[in-house]
Amino acid sequence: MSKYIYLLGAGASRGKRNTDAKGLDKYLEGMPVINEIPAYLSDFCQSFRPRYYIGGVNIKIEHPYVYKEMCWLCDIAKDNSTIDTYANMLYSSSKVSELIRFKRALAIFFSLIQSREKRDKRYDSLMANIHDSRGKIKSDVSIFTWNYDRQLEYALHAYEQSATSSTHQLKDSNISCKFMTDNFIDYNDSNVIKLNGTASFKSVEDSYLFQEDEYDIEVFERILRENDLKWVDGISYAWEEANDFYDKILPLTSDTETLIIIGYSMPIVNCVVDKKLLDGMKNLKSVVIQDLYPNDVKKRLLDLLSPEIKENVEGNIRTETNTAEFFVPIQLFFKR
Numbered sequence: 001m002s003k004y005i006y007l008l009g010a011g012a013s014r015g016k017r018n019t020d021a022k023g024l025d026k027y028l029e030g031m032p033v034i035n036e037i038p039a040y041l042s043d044f045c046q047s048f049r050p051r052y053y054i055g056g057v058n059i060k061i062e063h064p065y066v067y068k069e070m071c072w073l074c075d076i077a078k079d080n081s082t083i084d085t086y087a088n089m090l091y092s093s094s095k096v097s098e099l100i101r102f103k104r105a106l107a108i109f110f111s112l113i114q115s116r117e118k119r120d121k122r123y124d125s126l127m128a129n130i131h132d133s134r135g136k137i138k139s140d141v142s143i144f145t146w147n148y149d150r151q152l153e154y155a156l157h158a159y160e161q162s163a164t165s166s167t168h169q170l171k172d173s174n175i176s177c178k179f180m181t182d183n184f185i186d187y188n189d190s191n192v193i194k195l196n197g198t199a200s201f202k203s204v205e206d207s208y209l210f211q212e213d214e215y216d217i218e219v220f221e222r223i224l225r226e227n228d229l230k231w232v233d234g235i236s237y238a239w240e241e242a243n244d245f246y247d248k249i250l251p252l253t254s255d256t257e258t259l260i261i262i263g264y265s266m267p268i269v270n271c272v273v274d275k276k277l278l279d280g281m282k283n284l285k286s287v288v289i290q291d292l293y294p295n296d297v298k299k300r301l302l303d304l305l306s307p308e309i310k311e312n313v314e315g316n317i318r319t320e321t322n323t324a325e326f327f328v329p330i331q332l333f334f335k336r
Contacts, residue, residue, distance in 0.1 A: 003257045004329060007277070008145040008152075010034050011263020011291060012326070015120035023047065030120030031113070031149045033263075034082050041074035044113065063217050065224035066108065073105045087237055088269055107233035108220050110149055110199035123155035126326040135159040136173075138332065142191040142252055144277065146264060148199040148235050152192065170198070178245050179236035187248040195273060197236035204232055238270045246276055253280035260288045260327055266300040275304050284309050286316040290327045294319035 015030020023043045032040040048067045061067045080086040083106065090099040130141050137143065137156075145152060156173055170177050176185050177194040180202065223231055236242070259281065266274055278284075278301075289297045298317055302310060320327055 003140045003255055004142070004332065005253060005256045005259050005281070006141070006143045006145075006326075007259060007261045007264055008143065008147060009262070009264025009266075010147060011265075011323070012122075012145070013120050013147050013149050013151045014263065015118070015122070027113075027118070029118045030122075031110070031147075031151065034084065037083055038074065038077040040113070041070065041077050041109065044109070045070050045074050063221045066112075066217055066221050069105045069224055070109060073102070073109060076102070084237070084267070084269055088239060091237065091239060103235045104233050107148075107199040107201065107235055108224075111201070112217060112220070114150055119154045120151045122324075122326050123151050124158065126328065127155045127159050129328040130332065131159050137191050139191070141332070142193065142256075144193045144195060144249075146195050146238075146270065148194065148196045150198065150200070156192070176245075176249055177234065178242060179240075180234040188251070190249075191252070193249050193252070195238065195270075198234040200234050201231045202234065203230055238273045246273065250276060250280045253277055255283060256281040257283055257285045258288065258329055258331075259284060259286075260290070260329070261297060261301070262290045262326055263323070264291070264297070266297055266304065271304060278304055278309065279306055281309060284313055286318070287313050288318045288320065288327050288329070290320040290323060292321060292323060294321060 010031070010033045013031040014033045014036075016028040018026050018028055020026075024040075024047055026043075027040065045067065048061050048063065048070075076086055077083055080089075087099065087102060089095075090102060127137075130138050132138050136159075143152065153173075153175075170181050170185075173192065174185055174190045175181065175192040175194060176187055176190040177198050179197045180200075222228065259278075287301065289301070291297050298319065301317075302314065305313070
C-alpha cells in the first residue's frame, strides 16, 4: 500500500519542443500530447523517404504498408476531436475490426516515434528522487499512469540496471498493465499501474514475452503486409472490458494520504475509473495538481470526490504550474 500516489496523464510525457524547427525536428524529447498528435502524425508521414529508380521516373515510398496505415491514422486524428473519442465511438458502435486496426496502427506509431535518446528526461529526475537502494520505486510510492507510451519504463530500466528490455519489465518490475499482465503479476506487490495498457506488442503464443525496445519498421511492414495476427497490441482503453483488473489494483489506493496529479485533465471518458480510484482513497489528506491549467483539473477533481473525502482535502489542494520537473513531496526524504 502507498501513502503517495502519482496519477499521470499525457502532459506528463510531453518533453521539450523547438517551435522554430520544422517537421519532426521540433520534437526534441518526450511524446506528443493528445492535441499535438494530428500535427505530429502529419510530420511523421512526411518523413517517409521516397525511393528513386533509374532516371527518377518511378518514385516509391519505402515501407508502403506502414506509410498507408500512418496516413489513415493521420486522417482520423485530423477529422476527430481526439483519437480517444474516435476509439470510444468505435467501441460503443461495436465496430470491432476497425477498432483492432486503429489500436494496432496507434501502437505502431507510438512504438516508432519513441527512442531512448528522445525520452522525456523528467522521468529520470523523478526516479532519482523516488527510488530505493535496489533501484526500485520506494514502497510507499505508487504510480498510476493513463499513458500507453514507455517513458516510465525507460527511466525504470536505467535505475534497475536490468539487461531486459523495457517491455519485459512488465514482468521483471511487476508492473500491472491492463490487458497484458493477468498471467504473471503479483498485484499486491506492484506499485506501477498502466491503466490504458501499453503501446507494445506481444505474441498470442506467449504469456509474457514481449518485443524488444527498439522496434524495427521492417517488422511492422511485414506484419501489415502479411496481415500477421500473431502479434497483438497492448492498448486497452478505460471503457473496454477489464476482467477483474480494477478490482485487483484498487486495494493499492487504500492507504493513500497524498495524491499527485501530473499532466492529467481527468477527461470524461476516464471518469468512471477515476471515480473508483478516488473513492478508494479513504485516508486522502492532500492533493497536488501539477499542470499548465491546474484550476481546470481541480474543478473536475472536486466533482469526482465523494463528500467525505472532499471535506478532508478541499482546503489542502496545492496547484503547481511549473512543469519543468515532476513534483516530489519533501516528506519522502524523511522517515515518519
